[in-house]
Amino acid sequence: MSGMSFPALITFGAYLALMVFIGIYCYRSTNTLGDFILGGRRLNSTTAALSAHASDSSGWLLLGLPGWAYAAGLDAVWMIFGLAVGIYLSWKFLAARLRVYTEQANDALTISAFFEYRFEDRTRVLRIFSAIIILIFYTLYVSSGLVAGGLLFGEVFGVEFTTAVALSVAVVVVYTFIGGFLAVSYTDVVQGLLMVFALVVVPLIAVFAVGGFSNLVEGIEAREPTLLALGSQTSFDAVSGTWSAGGTFGLIAIVSSMAWGLGYFGQPHILARFMGIRSPEQIPAARRIGMTWVLVSMFGALLVGLAGIVYFETPLDDPEKVFLALTGAVMNPWIGGIMLAAVLAAIMSTADSQLLVTSSALTEDIYRALLNRNASQNQLVWIGRALIVVVALIAFILALQGGSVLGLVGYAWAGFGAAFGPLILISLYWKGVTRNGALVGMLSGAIAVVAWKQMGTPFGLYEMVPAFFLSGILVFAVSKITKASLPSEQAITHVGSSDAVRAS
Template sequence: MENIPIPALVTFAIYLIGMIMIGVYVYRRTHTLGDFVLGGRSLNSTTAALSAHASDSSGWLLLGLPGWAYAAGMDAIWMIVGLAIGIYMSWLLVASRLRVYTAKADDALTLSAFFEYRFEDRSRMLRLFSAVIILVFYTLYVSSGLVAGGLLFGKVFGMDATTAMAVSVGVIVIYTFIGGFLAVSYTDVVQGMLMVVALVIVPLVAVAAIGGFTPLFSGIAAKEPALLAIGRQASFNAETGIWEAGGAFGLIAIISSMAWGLGYFGQPHILARFMGIRSAAHIRSARRIGMTWVITSMLGALLVGLAGIVYFDAPLGDPETVFLELIDALINPWIGGFLLAAVLAAIMSTADSQLLVASSALTEDFYRAFMKRDASDDSLVWIGRFTVVAVAIVAFVLALQGGGVLDLVAYAWAGFGAAFGPLVLLSLYWRGVTRNGALAGMIVGAGVVVLWRQLGTPMGLYEMVPAFVLSGVAIVVVSVITSASLPSKQATDLVGSAHE
């Protein structure tokens, strides 16, 4: 791929122009900050479901997860199981209640605004701390998308990493700047369909090229039997190109892998889809659509990695390129161009959502909350647009520092999951949470994630686990201690009620 491939160039251009046209189309429907941030709460079931999971499934789904399966084999199944459970439970336990509650909470447009209403926080500290957490971890999250975009453009067009990431951030910012939430949601539908089609076609073509599933599994066993043993660890040495068996895939490793599912309760860009759906009555069908998409996509990603182990005689230098390499080796260049666009779709569908939530935090939770409460809708929309650009620039600078796609995602995912997940659940189901308990849980969750990572993840335990647990404990303990300052009945009258 040293020369610029014309089929990929043409198909990428068609795809990118289509995304920008969607942004232009919905520009005329974006008049208020509510339109820009939540699309006027107008998403139907299909759009909400595909947008929620396309925005969730960044470069980790088409690059990180196949790369993990390529390097570690069937060990990756634990993460898939944990994610599937987490996704289902977030739709079941959170989606409907959050949609109804945020609409009542002075039409809260952000998670921070919901917390402020729910806990009657006149000090505005909940809004401030949650907005800071959103900005910090989303900047890291967007950086992971830019690294993935750099990997894609570098592989396909032979660009150097800096230029490739600059192109990535440019195309993402354009349509997010123009169309806001509706542009992001509608493009997510197209991107989600591209992604699932690619994750069905590529692994099936690869398995067919190998000769079927029997040669696939026998070929994997020939490389290293531990790759097929769910209860044993396997690892890939990129320098030697050899897979090596490790010890037992113990309880800590299983818990760490499955703990990814806990993150769904606290991801603001996914929760925003719950808040933006047309009504709680649409939740049930959206859940079914979303789960079908998620399970199909993740199993396809697993199969991509496993097929790559057998298909390539020479081991890959970077496991996270296995999806790109299979397309290059097996697919007609014109079809392959659209399948490669699915990788770009995965990257863009997440980065645009994250940029929008970070922009919302700056606009709604900093500027309007602390600087100019009477700002006009028109000025707020434009401030929102320009903060998209500002966050993207900071993320670009961080992306230049390097790091693996999955590693960056894991850090940000844990940050949100632990800081907001326990608080979202308890705020919807327990009237006993106080403002101080909420603040303590948020700070403890985010703080433990950072501390655990700085300590080198002791025992190999994913930072999500101790941070999520300790955040929940902090909320309960501090709320009990400060129970004299419970929120009023007006703020808590929807707690625990069923809305679906």
């Protein structure tokens, strides 16, 4: 698909220009650090929902998930189901409480600041270690987006991988640097609408091109019947271009796939949307909008992968390029440019949020908290902008090492889900969490993810599962042991109250 047509180039370029324009427009509303990090807590339900899930989806939605469906067939449904459940539960049981409590917690702008207030941590170790975890895992996460961007720019423009990744960095940094949280959120709305449009149009046209759904099913069965059998594992050999039955897709594989949903409770870039929504009363509408977007998009991505199995007589050498390949094959150049822009939207909508959260943690939780407590608001905003560039450069270096988009995302997703998810959930519902319980739980979750991954994921179990539950158990157990050091009633007065529950 290299050698992009003129119509596609025009539509692709128009999309990029629109993103930069939104960044410039939002520049006028970014005057304080609170504006830069949370947009002044003034997102409406539509913006919060689309921004949360566009920023969540990244390149895995249009590259990784279709690639998995292309290689493994319907077994990708297990991850979709787990993600959908996790999304619903996070909106239902976490969003309203976090919105209320972070504002009451001395108007905490970051998760790290919330931890410090919630547990009255005067040593600031919670704030420092949570910021370090954010820096480590988000740098990996951003690098996954840059790898996806490299695949896109390389496929579209025919440039080599390093140049393609550099283009990805430049595009994302420009409007995030200029407009901060509002620019990220408003561009995410455009990007989210573009992504769901692409994930409806491309698979339906591809199904029509293969002769309809009955021909699609027959064609997949001709390739390998287990592609359509839930519970029967299928493997794909890119060298020979063949699919083969790989045995039973057993309980561990199902649990590992569904466990992706646990990650939603601990992703700082998604939690920031909960914290930045205008009021808890906006959350039920946001949940409905978000769930609709997620279900349509993920099942569209599944259909892209399944359609690619039948459409291409010669199997693809890289399953994660199935969306790009289908777009080039079945779309006219003008619409094709829009579809390719949707892939870039998926990449940018996550990378921008992650750069902003990482910059926010370094600015608010390290620079202001430890180095310069008297810094002016203007100085803090510019420090935040400078750190966006620094983190992007580090992620760029890591991205040049390559790797699977879905694999890199999975590692970072587990890191945040296990380090922060259990702690945030428990701390919003139980007054008995202590500073030491929080610290041990958070660190054990992050360390367990890394250790499990380094051991080669024993039993084939996704590292999220053991790390998440270990973290939750230790938060509870260590808090019980150190209950003499409970935070004061002032810090925990709203924990477990019904105000936020009624709003959700």
